[in-house]
Amino acid sequence: MINFNGNIQPSSTITIEKNRGFLFGDAIFETLKVVDNKILFAEDHYFRLMASMRICRMEIPMNFTLEYFEEQILALTNALSFNHSVRVRMTVFRDSEGFYAPLSNDIGFVIEGQKLLSKEYNVSTDFYEVELYKDFYVSKHLLSTLKTNNKMINVTGNIFAKENDYHNCILLNDDKNVVEALNGNIFMKMGNSIVTPPISDGCLNGIMRKQLINLINKMEGFECLEKSISPFDLQKSDELFITNVITGIQPITKYRKKEFGIDFSIQLNEKLNELI
Template sequence: MPGYFVHNGQLFREGKAVISPDNRSFRYGDGLFETMRIINGNILLKELHFERLLRGMRLLQFNIPEFFTAAQLEEDILSLCKKNRIADKAVIRLVVFRSDGGLYDLEDMRPNYIIQSMALQQYPVAPAGNGGLVIDIYPDASKACNIFSEVKSNNFLIYVMAAMYARQNGLGDCLVLNQYGRIADATIANVFWVKNKVIYTPPLSEGGVAGVIRRFLLQQLPAAGYTVNEQPLTPDDVLNADEIFLTNAVKGIRAVGQCRNRSYSSSVTKEMRSLLMDKWK
């Protein structure tokens, strides 16, 4: 049976056209999005998701109306999941974009939005060999480091191409370089590494997206007794790490088993996964 989606607060059947050829997200990638995980009718880490969304909208200079609130979006999301009969386990994609217009003649800065819901898949912890993902570094392009780098932007081209490269080369994921030749993040994830039992992740100034699980771990790890530092990550650091794991709000925490000829352990990664799952129950 066809499902439903939400456009600007209204429910439509899938397949209904609701945007025009002048849509600014389609034309220019002018907007941003959130992907969220729902378990038993609850949006996991919802405060962090909505805070990131609204922070990104302010950075992109949207005029945010009074009715565009986290509470209203949550109501739309949960109602949609219930309508599509997937309220127990679902993935939400919330896309926000500016009203139609040309590049310079923009007059309406208010947000438009579309919410889609999909059944949550069972993502394997280790879809590749050596106890975790097999990854490499995407060689063909790099990401700029600027004030917009941390936004989960609708302009996702470099990540699409890196994901295609990973698939074409039989990899579980690819790391994406920044303009300085250091690691920004992965195609759909932030990257953490472990060296001598200390946990590291690149600061957002290195060009990575401001991930929700990344922020959750930075908040929770010190209180749980772990040492965690934000530090730039070089390709040499990747090949000398004791462990590497990737974090994503839908897929959770995934261990990396191998990068090129380097294999990794996963003891700390398993502890991180347990820490996250305790919060997700």
Template sequence: MSQLLFQDGQFYRDDKMVVGASSRALRYGDGLFETMKVNRDTIQLGDYHMQRLFDALHLLQFELPTHINPSYFLDRILQLVHRNGHGKLARIRLMVFRGNGGLYDSENHYPHHIIQSWSLPEANHHWNENGLVVGIHDKARKSIDILANSKTNNYLPYIMGALEAKNQKWNDALVLNNAGRISDSTIANVFLVSGNKITTPALEEGCVAGIMRRYLLEKLKANNRDVQEIAIQPADLENADEVFLTNSTYGIRWIKSIGNKNYTANLSLELYHLFIKPLFGITD
């Protein structure tokens, strides 16, 4: 059954062709996106998403008319999920991109945008009992530059990592930066646990400035947990007791194994109960 999408002020069927062959988004990946979660008609951490989005829009030198503001996007997202019947639990993708033109001839920096929604199963909220099998993708690497922390449409290192994960039958792949250190995974940020010490790659290491990463770091620091944002080598994975991933859709997912190394999930599960379940509104 066809659903609706929202583009530049109008609702369309999602099987409608909405981007032409001359689009800079298609030609050059000239744009960025946000992946969000709607839970019981509320956009989870919506203010955090809008802050990251508008920081990136300014970085990419979009020209924002006054009506393109956080409230505009948040309102349109809720309108879309209601029209699609996804208000209970949904994944949202908001893409912003420049219009048509070549590399040098675009004078239009208007933030064209497309919003899509998909329903999520209730299991998305729950702890992953079995753990993830993850590998390290060491071929296509993430650059450490001013774009690294934003979710731009230039996603090839993550695509290559996801292709390897699929071929190797992994659940996900860790991606390295151009210095050979851990950046993040193809769809999430990564945290290591050694004893009671929690570490995650610093933003300066080229990872995406993940929304769940930010939320969890704030909670950990507010609760006086030993947490550090540092440079992490692949060899550090061998010395970790636990490794887990975070993203806006599923919160926390623990990793069972990376290569021949197996992990536990004691602290990871504790953090899920302390910080993720309240965010998701789970009371059981």
């Protein structure tokens, strides 16, 4: 069951050989968490989607308001009859014929959902090892900060991680600075400072990233800094963790020869669950 352009139906009628999202990666998407019929951080997701559509020069329909955005997502989750918690992906694609040059900038969308096991965010205490992925690098430009269908570096990075028994990999930009993990933003704790790469370094403009920056800056004795991180800095840190809107906070317990604690991740996760 999906929501295709506002219609709840068993599957889409999209033919992939004519769809620009498939042919050229000409699509953007949002991954959201819905809990008890409420979209977490709905406004942030909506405004990021609108900004992404503008950057990609897509034509935004007049009726594509925040209310419409929420209605379309909840129409699907209600139709699915999942209890409590749902992972939702909304993909917006340029609905046009043409080759590299589209004949129009009109859009279509598909919304799909999957059941989640928990409403709350839970910090895993399991062993979690990461490594640098250096086959390809993230470019420092605005498109790198968007959630587009062009995710080949994330796909090949995940294959590399699986082949080498890592749980995740860390991506670097053209300056060889840390950008993010394969599936989320990265944070590094050094004393009372929590550091995360700035958007200008090419990292995803993450929704959970924004929430946690705000939460950390409200915690007594801690501050969150947005500044470049070198791979060498990772081995000097006290804690490392990855963030996204579905998992919440995923602590990294090992990078190369350095092992990390998870105390701050647990503390921050408590604040996050209070927020939602």
